[in-house]
Amino acid sequence: MSSVPEATGHPAHPHPALVATTVGAIGVVFGDIGTSPIYAFRTALALTTADGAEANEVIGVLSLALWSLIFVVTIKYVVFLMRADNHGEGGVLALTALARRGLGKRSLIALVLGASGAALFYGDAIITPALSVLSAVEGLKTLPGAGNMFSDDLILLLTIAILIGLFAIQSRGTAQVSKLFGPVCILWFVCIGGLGLWHITDEISILRAFLPHYGAIFLFTHGVTGLFVLGAVFLTVTGAEALTADMGHFGRRPIRIGWFALVLPCLFLNYLGQGAFVLSALEAAHAAGGDIGDRDWFFLMAPEPVRPVLVILAMLATIIASQAVITGAFSLTQQAIQLGLLPRLRIRQTSASQAGQIYLPSINWMLLAGVLILVVQFRTSSSMAAAYGIAVTGTMVVTTCLAYIVVRHTWGWSRLRAIPLIAPFLVLDVIFFGANILRVIEGGWVPLLVAAVIGFMIYTWVRGRGIVRAFEKRQSIPLADLAAALAKRPPERVEGTAVFLTANAEGAPGALLHNLKHNKVLHERNLIVSIRTADRPFVDADERVRAKPIDDNFSSVVLTYGFMESPDVPHDLGLARGDERKLLNPAKTSYFIGRNTIKPVADVGMPIWQDRIFMFLQRNASDPTDFFHIPPGKVLELGEQVTV
Template sequence: MHANHAESPKGKVLAGLTIGATGVVFGDIGTSPLYAFREALSQAASDGLYREEIVGVVSLMLWALILIVTLKYMIILMRADNDGEGGVLALLALARAKVKRGRMALLALGAIGAALFYGDAIITPALSVLSAVEGLKSLPGIGGAMSQPHIIMITLAILFAVFMVQAHGTKAVARLFGPVCIIWFIAIGAIGLHYVVQDPAILSAFVPIHAVRFMLTHGVLGLFVLGAVFLTVTGAEALTADMGHFGRLPIRIAWLALVFPALALNYLGQGAFARHAFNIAPHANFIDQDWFFAMVPESLRLAMIVLATAATIIASQAVITGAFSLTQQAMQLHLLPRLKIRQTSAGHAGQIYIAAVNWALLFGVVALVLAFRSSSAMAAAYGIAVTGTMVVTSLLAIVVIRRRWRWSRFTTLALMIPFLALDCLFLGANLLRVTEGGWVPLTIAAGLFLLIWTWVTGRKLLAAIENDGAVKLEDFARSLRKRPVAEVPGVAVFLTSRNELTPHALLHNLKHNHVLHAHNYITRVKTRPVPFVSRNNRIAREEIDGQFTRVVLNYGFMESPCVHDDMVAAGIADPMRTSYFIGRSRLAPSKGHGMPLWQDLLFIFLYRNATDPTDYFNIPHNRVIELGAQYAI
């Protein structure tokens, strides 16, 4: 399922893509009303609350949606796509393709953005599902019997089910995502509208002066409130990541026609309901209200809890799938070691499953639920990961706009600096709550960044060692013409990272077996800075002489290599007469040079536990010969 952005979908196709985008793209941001207003108002009321402050909080939330989601993401960043694909690593690939200096700095930015996304992927399922299940406490009759341990057990049972089903794919239920989320948005919008009609004065929150006045008159407390207000836009950082699946137009239509109006009405409705409650009892347990479920009529509350749980499951599914896709991109960009990828759908290339990522996310989600035990306690941990990702996205977008779009430096900065400043303001506001739980995503991101940086640095060191003293392929072929060796029929494919040099596997084969195949293809698998590479551009070859040919297999950063099939399709490989030679090095730590010893050990662990290249490159096991050497790094 990959939208062609060169074409503008119309009619039923456009409607289908819009429905799909409503479920997949907006599931995360669509469940924010469950906790965002509650947390923001709780922060505002921490020193007492005036009725007018409620309008200020709602105004901050509405303008966060307008400025960050509508203006920054929908209008600007959706234009900064990489052949229709978005997301932090798509921007990284696009930015690195257009710069010569500062490539390592860009790589570090991309690594930070990817690491923060994983933190987001752990927190989103835990917070969203827990906040929905907590609605059971508001049910008349049985709500009092619902203790927090019961809530936690139900939440964990749902989360276990969500992660267990990943290995089987979600094709069967994915078609329900859009319709369920459409019902969800209509429901939350209708409930919000009911209270807006009763208190039309709440509509004054659309006037930005209320948001500005609130921030100017509340000092440091205003920053704490702003950190909670940011929960309104969590999920916006993932909007561009699904452009390749749905296209810009369906996503924009879904946002402007349904999602934004529904969210705005619900936040306005919660504000109106809170103002009404303030009039009745301004001091009696006012702060502790679960505003979203409290404003739902008791006769409809159970149905809304079920619908909210379904919506949070969809939001969780979207972020889990996003983690799989991000990992695939990171592997193709050589930011992470190879992990086994399994396709869960024959017709949808984007539906993949990575077991290691799935179980790591499940472990993190369960740990968070058990550690924080309530959605309010967990809310402080949520914003930092998202704001950090948004800051990285803005910085990469500046490079893309300047280099790719070729805008002047003044125009680029004039456009993006206000958004970057807003992102930094939200990040600073969230950093104030580090001790309340914000340390969690920072710790997760720091650990993942360390893994990524160790892998990138270790690969460079290993490549330098392997290439030290290597012989150019042309020189090697010339020497063989002077001193021929025994030749055997058939085709040999030598996989290497640098096909301008003679592969070590070829030299070892010659040293130990004293023969060469009749045809030798020195093959490099190369990741291009585009999401997908067409079949016509898949293979490039250069003949050295009658015995050696240099081959480059090109893949996009969202594709999984399928070396054997592509070599056969190109007429290079014969399924019955081709042998694949792969170099596998044995590594030992060294104190003398390179990375610190502990980092050497970490890299060796990652290297040894990476997926077998035979599986990763999709090569038949019975056609592979592995040869290698031992190196000290």
């Protein structure tokens, strides 16, 4: 029986809580798409007006922008994809986990799509802070009398200083600062909506842009140029992925309320206002026998006395948008680690009350390095805009493909229902992706290169771990057989408890076998502990621990975590300091972890050069004691040589 599942993970919000949650969602979810008016319309229009502009061309470009917001963001994401949540969580990896559940043993295709989407997201995470902050700082050039004061080099230095400051404060967490995000973003949307409304009266005929045939005529009459413009128009919907990615933090209803009640109307008003302002300037330019050229239309809309305030507000809004993308990169990395796509990395909690507030030092500094390279390389927001759309459109194609798998295999829809629903979205995504691919030479290669590097790292890690696991499985013996053998011929016993961490709950861990072989002792109590990652974001406490006694000496314990949770082995075994359960005595417990030495061999497994990349990833992975929250003084590592 086919059906659309009921919403899960979104409790009904009482009225005051709903208002507060909606304000928070406006501050976090819509920062990226909300700052697009600064550069999106200007970039698209500049491609059109290179050899002069006509009024119908301005309206055609604007029509494409408005209908992109309607189809891509409103219908695809807000109306449809927000229903495809994984226990309240959204985003490309949450959708991947949902798709894998529906495919079962055939889930490799979903995993590949998810890894591709994650890789493309990192390209987006590097470009968004660079482009948005640089475009806002460029607004200083529009201040009265300040055009010569703010040179390109000074704009660049100010942008770099802001970006370094933004990434430097990540380690302190954003719990306190984020309380200002909502009010600042609400003020931002009200201001840009008001500016747009004020200028619509400059040329009321701009409302014709709501007629879709203007956009269609523009595309059909401009050939290849029309496709380039379409790629630039896509900048108006960048940030749409955040609507689903942040569902777990805010819920579906507050995000929808924020979009329909404030964000979408204000975006419409601002783009219409920019279009009317351009038409008015175009009429004046034609009357004087000139042309409009490429101007910073967004900031020029503001009257000169209030323009400095708009520039400052734009800087704050772009910093908030960048913060949301950085936080998203942290969350995505945590999910990828839990799903086994990346090696363990050091994860720090920055808030005692909010589990989602995390900080990953390695990801933070790698993102900063990539952002600064982009800013120095491209120097202006106009040249950088060419690099933006490919990563976002690629992620959207992946998301649509995963949505089809979810609709078809998880929701149980027939092909006759699923294909007509998904096909229009996929066709639109592919068209946008194709339009952006045309700009590869101009800068679009940057996100593709970043995605290729991340994707190859994911492939190498997954393949290398598969080889190691296969080796460990060959070397392992069934735990029940070992327990029976030791019961007949018991070794020397020592007091206390031994916790052996392993990936295979049914097999004897390599660390246990090495301990018996070399130390020839067995603890009084032995827990064979394996960590499992569920296909949902969070696991209830009563489902966390599953213990099965093997005999008087051994017990098999499975700890299950959601893909957005951080494992805490001592706590969940009742070994944490101050734990009321006191299942075991922490002072008499030792943890044994298998750590094999990797040896590259040319004719086994992967090529030598790929072996060395895998070894580099493994060496730089976070220490298991940190990742599993194990007391450092209680760990013993045992292993052997493995050829990959």
